[in-house]
Amino acid sequence: MPTPRIGEQESPLNSEPKPGLAVSIPKWIFPLAFVTIFAVTFVLYRDQILQRLVATESGLREIQATAPMMTALVGLIIYILVAGLTPGAAFLSLAYGWFFGLWQGTLLVSFGSTAGATMMFLLSRYILRDWVLATKNVHIQKMQTAFEREGAYYLFSLRLIPAIPFFLVNILMGITKIRMSTFWWVSQLGMLPGTIAYIYAGTTLPSLKAIHSGEVSQILSWHLLLAFSILGILPWLMKRLGRMLGPRSN
16 A cells, blocks of 8 residues: 655545554443433432332331241242352342341351252262363363362362352362262352351341431441441452461461
């Protein structure tokens, strides 16, 4: 292609597109649009939305009061499916703390998350193994090598310090030689501190009725601030705890 002489400009129709100048839509535009639409809708229909949510909350509380065992069982099944088949359930943990309270919420989430993790672990070991190995994920060899070197403590450290997402840990541990019983109790023990923190944070959330009525003292409390402060420093605390409990070299 001949270079244009000095003083001449390339015609936009004839010039070839230069690499790196292609128009691309920023990745943040779609989340921003979603949040904007949601915020505008909430502002315009705030009372109607909150009234419907308050009615739903009251209905759920009535069901819980009349059939507490059935409500807990349904909650456990839902958490098992969500924890086992989706990448994360942190917001669901907050909701369980808000709805079930500290002790019942902790029991449901602790056993539900471990059961869901074990379900995906077994699916990976007996059904998805060939597909997982075929993906040649960079974490596979690293995890197998680390597990052979450190054993069950490696899984415990991953549960305490989620360097790899829990959902991916469940899948990748399925192709190691760890026993299912070991996977269960190590996972339950390792996830327990985070579970308690999220459930406690959920218990500090105000009721929808309080939000609708605008009772600021119930919406913003020191319990709520403390709970979310704990969630903020939880990764650092778990990292320190993992180092303290880790194997020490001689």
